[in-house]
Each structure stands twice: as C-alpha cells, then as structure tokens.
Amino acid sequence: xxxxxxxxxxxxxxxxxxxxxxxxxxxxxxxxxxxxxxxxxxxxxxxxxxxxxxxxxxxxxxxxxxxxxxxxxxxxxxxxx
Numbered sequence: 001x002x003x004x005x006x007x008x009x010x011x012x013x014x015x016x017x018x019x020x021x022x023x024x025x026x027x028x029x030x031x032x033x034x035x036x037x038x039x040x041x042x043x044x045x046x047x048x049x050x051x052x053x054x055x056x057x058x059x060x061x062x063x064x065x066x067x068x069x070x071x072x073x074x075x076x077x078x079x080x081x
Contacts, residue, residue: 005049007078008056010064011042018069019043025067031059042074 014022019037026035026046034047046064050056056077065073 005051006056008048008050009076009078010046010048010060011038011074011076012044012046012064012070013041013072014043015069015071022067022069026064029059029063031055031063 012022012026023035023037023044026032026044029048031048031050032046033049034045036045037043038045048056048059050059060073060075064070
C-alpha cells in the first residue's frame with residue numbers, strides 16, 4: 001500500500017504590485033498543485049501536496065518564503081475527520 005500524500009493550503013501576503021510575479025513563480029514549484037489570486041488580507045492561496053513534514057518544511061521555508069515579494073505566509077494543514 002502506497003503512502004498517503006498530505007495537503008496544506010498556504011495563504012500568501014505579497015508586497016504591493018508583486019502578486020503576478022509571485023503567482024508565476026509558484027506555478028514552477030513542484031509541490032504546488034494549485035495557485036489562486038484572492039481578495040482580502042492575503043493576496044494568493046497555494047495548495048501544496050507533500051509526503052512528509054520535512055518535504056513540507058523545505059517547500060514552505062526553503063522555496064515559498066524565499067520568493068522575492070512574499071511578505072508573510074500562513075499555512076493551513078488539511079486533516080481527515
């Protein structure tokens with residue numbers, strides 16, 4: 001039986017006028033399966049799928065937070081109920 005993938009939704013606040021640049025960069029990240037522009041406190045929402053917490057941390061800290069124009073992120077990890 002294969003391992004179950006986990007999912008997280010990352011809310012992203014960008015610097016003014018940087019939404020498109022960040023959006024396009026997110027599209028090139030392997031773990032990012034969806035990216036959406038949103039209105040409200042956060043400018044973008046990205047869905048990431050990962051196999052373990054280390055992969056999630058590498059994606060969030062090593063890739064997403066280092067994108068030029070990203071000011072803040074908030075991660076919501078999806079769980080089964």
